[in-house]
Amino acid sequence: TSRPVKKANYGNRGKSLEDDINDSNEYYLANGVAVIHKKPTPIQIVDVHYPKRSAAVIKEAYFKQASTTDYNGVYNGNYIDFEAKETQNPTSFPLKNFHEHQIRHMEAVTKQGGISFxxxxxxxxxxxxxxxxxxxxxxxxxxxxxxxxxxxxxxxEAHSSYIPLGFQPRIDYIKVIDEIIRVSK
Amino acid sequence: TSRPVKKANYGNRGKSLEDDINDSNEYYLANGVAVIHKKPTPIQIVDVHYPKRSAAVIKEAYFKQASTTDYNGVYNGNYIDFEAKETQNPTSFPLKNFHEHQIRHMEAVTKQGGISFxxxxxxxxxxxxxxxxxxxxxxxxxxxxxxxxxxxxxxxEAHSSYIPLGFQPRIDYIKVIDEIIRVSK
Ligand SMILES: [Mg+2]
Ligand SMILES: [Mg+2]
Incomplete structure (x- = not known):
């Protein structure tokens, strides 16, 4: 019998990294593994209307640059903090995907004994x-x-841990964190 | 010489709890004490315009109920997670200020070894x-x-720690956390 290895892979095309991480976090939460959430997108609100008998409507707002990272939470007593980025480039990862303040935030987290990646x-x-x-x-x-x-x-490849795509959770990054914690002790 | 004890107190009238916490968190961050941020307000975006040569404008959006808490971060290797609420009631604190899912979130954090309050x-x-x-x-x-x-x-009063308003940081909640950590060891 043939194994549909490629099929499973192709089935994921179009699903963003963020979707897969959110699914994984839901899995972790539902199974009591970890409590990690995506932070809401920061928005600068300029104008809000308050119609009678219905919900407030934001009529003018702008996207703000995030001052920290996408995700944080707690795993087994450890503070977890990370940013997720994807590139269409097959041979290198452009650093313009990151911002100076995100780098500094992650450094501050590491200094406080958090796990940041x-x-x-x-x-x-x-x-x-x-x-x-x-x-x-x-x-x-x-x-x-x-x-x-x-x-x-x-x-x-030389300086990171490869995370194979799985079924549930889709991206089992907690497994790598276990290894990081084990080595750091 | 008289000490302007009351003056300092009155000077704070009108400043919200959130403002004072944000100021305290800035102080903690600037002094390398802790890395704790307010999460952005969760927004459901419905309509965005992309004008030429200027920033994207959100034209219709709604406030979503937060699924977690207001603040989280890391202090000395500990995951910190909390909600801030104020009441105009001088004699009791109404529980309607909280949502079921916030209570469950804080319980999940505690189970993961985080400090939640x-x-x-x-x-x-x-x-x-x-x-x-x-x-x-x-x-x-x-x-x-x-x-x-x-x-x-x-x-x-019987089941909490009173935090006197200070100058810098305005609300020194890390001092209470130190005590919580000390006792739990
Ligand atoms: Mg990202
Ligand atoms: Mg609040």
């Missing part, structure tokens, strides 16, 4: 990697000092 | 208390079983 997805090949934020900071500093503005795929 | 402010007397979420859950269950729909001021 990024989930990087190379969308053309459906590959997801977990890179520790201290490692990301290293590549960021290289850029600031005039070096390349991206992390090559080879560098990502 | 509420900051309760009696605005008429400018008094702020930190109540552990497990204690709040107890009063919540009493209500669900037909008991009173509020926590009396005496109960709050």
């Amino acid at each position: 990024v989930l990087l997805k190379f969308s053309p090949v459906d590959e997801i990697f977990l890179m520790d934020s201290q490692c990301l900071s290293g590549f960021w500093e290289r850029m600031l000092q005039g070096g390349r503005k991206s992390i090559t795929k080879e560098e990502v | 509420v900051l309760l402010k009696f605005s008429p007397v400018d008094e702020i208390f930190l109540m552990d979420s497990q204690c709040l859950s107890g009063f919540w269950e009493r209500m669900l079983q037909g008991g009173r729909k509020s926590i009396t001021k005496e109960e709050v």
Whole structure:
């Protein structure tokens, strides 16, 4: 009997990294594994109408740049904080996907004893990697000092943990965190 | 020389609990004490316009009920998660200020080894208390079983830590957390 390996893979095309992470977080929450949520998108509200007998309507608002990261929460007593990014580039991960204040936020989290990382997805090949934020900071500093503005795929492979796509949870990043905690002890 | 004790107190009238907490969190962040942020208000976006040469404008959106709490972050390796509420009632704290899913969220956080609590402010007397979420859950269950729909001021005083308003930080809740951590060890 043939195994539908490719089929399962293709079935995911079109599903964003964020959707898969949200599904995984729901799975973790429902099973008492971890409590991790996506933060709401920050919005600058300018004008709100209050119609009688119905809900307030926001009539004018703008997207604000996030000052921190996409996700945070708690796993087994550990503070978890991460950003998820995908690229259409198959050979390198552009650093313009990140903002200076996100890098500084992740550094502050690490200093407070939290676990901070990024989930990087190379969308053309459906590959997801977990890179520790201290490692990301290293590549960021290289850029600031005039070096390349991206992390090559080879560098990502060498300095991250590959997370194979699964069924449930879809992206089992907690498994990698277990390893990070184990090694740090 | 007279000390302007009352003046400092009056000077705060009109400043919301949220403003004071945000200021305190900024102080904690700037001084490397803790990394704790307010989550953005959750918004359901219905219509967005993309004008040429200028930023996207949200033309129709609605406020969504928060599924978790107002604030979270990390302090000295501990996951911190809390909700802030104020009441104009001088003698009791109405439980209608909370939602079922917020109570369940705080319970899930506690199960994961996080530190979860509420900051309760009696605005008429400018008094702020930190109540552990497990204690709040107890009063919540009493209500669900037909008991009173509020926590009396005496109960709050007996089961919480009073946080005197200070200068910097304005609301030094980390000091109470230190005590919680010390006792739990
Ligand atoms: Mg993202
Ligand atoms: Mg609140």
